[in-house]
Amino acid sequence: MMQFDTLALSSRGSALILTINQPASLNALSQEVVNDLESFLNWFETTGFEYRGVIITGAGEKSFVAGANIVQMNAMDAQEALAYGRQMHAVTERLESLQVPVIAAVNGFALGGGCEIALACDFIYAAENASFGQPEVNLGLVPGFGGSVRLPRRIGNALARELIFTGRRIKSAEALRIGLANRVVPAAELIDQALATIEEIAAVSPTAVANAKTALVQMDALNTHEALKVEADSFQRAFTTNDSVEGRAAFVEKRSPNFPGN
Template sequence: MKQFDTLTLSVQDHALILTIDQPKSLNALAREVVNDLEAFLDWFETTGYEYRGLVITGAGEKSFVAGANIVQMNSMDEATFLAYARQMHVVTERFESLQVPVIAAVNGFALGGGCELALACDFIYASERASFGQPEVNLGLVPGFGGSVRLPQRVGRAMARELIFTGRRIKADEALRIGLANRVTAPDELLPAAIATIAEIAAVSPTAVTIAKRAMVQMDGLDTHDALAREADAFMSAFHTEDSVEGRAAFVEKRAANFPGK
């Protein structure tokens, strides 16, 4: 298993669990963490697709990711500050585009950059202890790691504007109510819930999941007509796979499918 200075990896069933492991800083996105996230993605995209899903969480009981590293930001010049933001744009886009589903298991604070990292995942499971927010305005800043783009996609434009303009922090139950989180669990049930969902995904066609995810990412921002055209392309791409041949045959023959993953 690949080793990183600020991240730890573990495997349970079909899920690879990526833990941001900097509890003393509440798992803040220091440059070292961002560099390791890029290195992880390089590794995963070449060797990690044996896993059927990825779960991202934070070390400790307090924090998923508390945000950007403000102490480091204070020492940055303009060019370094912009490069920091752009590097996180690359990281979040790459997580968003992985061929397998990515679940954020938010175990505590998901603030600023932490909320933005969670938003780059396919969906979010939250502990009852979790809290979310884009508090950048309290520092005279605005979201810089994708929050102003992805938060409206998740909760709607008006709610996103309210959260960003006020910098308000919300608890897990409100995140569930507005559609930011898919599920809220007891703290000790958070990772098991995410792993169980990856197990459900592992029981279906890998190629279909990959095609569906790719198409849905590409549909974001398209009008209905263009999105339907993209869906038709995905539908035909799936139809020609070996998984589809096997799945349809299994249905007709009333047996369990044995998907080859092709």
């Protein structure tokens, strides 16, 4: 398993746990963290096939990711800031497109870039002490790592505008109510809950999950007619896999499937 200066990797069961490991800065997205996230994705996309899901969390008890590294940003000019934002766009798009589910286990502050990292994940599980927000307007800025795109898609335009325009922070219970978080659990149970979901997913066809995720990502920007075409292609592609052959045969033969994973 690869080693990183700002990230810690561990595995439990079918899941790989990625911990952003900069607690002194509340796990802020420094240039070093962003570079390591890119390196992690390069590694996972080529060698991570043994894992059936990824869980992203933050080191320490206070913060998932507190946001961008404002000290570094303060030294940037506009072109450097653009490059920083585009690099994070690439990271979040790659996270969103991984062929396995990605769960954000939000254990504290998920503000600015932290909320945007969480939004790029398939599910958000939050500890009871977690909080979310896009507070960039307090710095005279706007979301730059995908928040103005993904937040409205997750919770709707009106609520997203209210959070972005006010810079307001919300607690995990409110995040659950508005559909930003999937679950809220005691902090001590957060990783175990995410692991349980990964194991539930690990029991089904890996190719079907990958097919479904690819199609859902593609559909995000499409109208219903175009999205239905994507779904039809995904259904046809799934039908040709050995997983589908085994799954259908097992159903007919009234036995549990043994998915080959291809």
